[in-house]
Amino acid sequence: MSVGTVAIAVIDNTNIPVGDVYELGIACSVFGTPQPDLADSWYDVRLCATQPEAPGRGFGFALTTPYSLADLADADTVIVPSVPDAVVDENSPLPEELIDALRTAAKRGARMVSLCNGAFALAEAGLLNGRRATAHWMHTATLKRRFPEVEVDDSVLYVDDGDVLTSAGLSAGLDLCLHLVRQDLGAHVANQLARRMVVPAHRPGGQSQFIDLTVPVSDDDSLSPVLQWATENLDQPLTVDDLAKRAGMSPRTFFRRLQSVTGTTPLQWLLNQRLSRAQSLLESTDLPIEKISEFSGLGTSTNLRRHFNIHIGVSPSDYRRAFPCRTTVKSGRG
Missing domain, CATH: 3.40.50.880 (Class I glutamine amidotransferase (GATase) domain)
Incomplete structure (x- = not known):
């Protein structure tokens, strides 16, 4: 087909x-x-x-x-x-x-x-x-x-x-x-597919195509471990201070470095990752909306619905109907 x-x-x-x-x-x-x-x-x-x-x-x-x-x-x-x-x-x-x-x-x-x-x-x-x-x-x-x-x-x-x-x-x-x-x-x-191509899974279109050349970029790879860790722990309450501490940087330096690399702020980057995780869970599991909200770190189902309507343009339920799940997951992290 x-x-x-x-x-x-x-x-x-x-x-x-x-x-x-x-x-x-x-x-x-x-x-x-x-x-x-x-x-x-x-x-x-x-x-x-x-x-x-x-x-x-x-x-x-x-x-x-x-x-x-x-x-x-x-x-x-x-x-x-x-x-x-x-x-x-x-x-x-x-x-x-x-x-x-x-x-x-x-x-x-x-x-x-x-x-x-x-x-x-x-x-x-x-x-x-x-x-x-x-x-x-x-x-x-x-x-x-x-x-x-x-x-x-x-x-x-x-x-x-x-x-x-x-x-x-x-x-x-x-x-x-x-x-x-x-x-x-x-x-x-x-x-x-992005993982197979070894590229970021989702850079939203609104991110800037400009790089802030006033920020040193030679150590950009130093953010990879903390960003990978964050994507594996999206169900936890994460703050800019948490990520900066794990990266061994001051919050201000971490903010500027992440913005220079991704074109977006740390909080917006986290939201993008949480929404992407929620999308994957809606597509690939039959978990209830409340659990998906929890595992993606978006908190309540109300918060998940609000962000989906704003950023995806549809409700989580409508999104799930568009992509019938392939597997069944009863519990655990997404």
């Missing part, structure tokens, strides 16, 4: 610059590798290229595929991982076939996604008009100037505007792809 068709646009498959391989590889890795032990269904991935059977040229990579850009129009999810540098730097035109296919797919109700400077393609197709969107911070000023109808946010990792989603560059594209898996298959699957 397939979760749906994911069509990835490869605008010039005869000469893919080395720098553009990363975003393309992210999309292929996340959606193109089935995980049968995590989910019965996975994605049907199609690489849709300008010249499907054309030989390679230039000094970049080349690929062949049975799908053309026109095949984007029939997909359930369309991803534009990047556009050629000349599109951004010199305002070179994009293939009309690409623009037509993007508009057709959007009109059909497809989920439209861009990574990094792929937002320029969605903007050129008019799909970002009146919407909030982002791209790599190095390109957002150009995006704002060229497409004034777009509400460009140059600080966030990614923007989920319903059926149109955009991300900043490089690793933020991976955050967005995992966010899509979380939407489709649930937090448990997304978290396990």
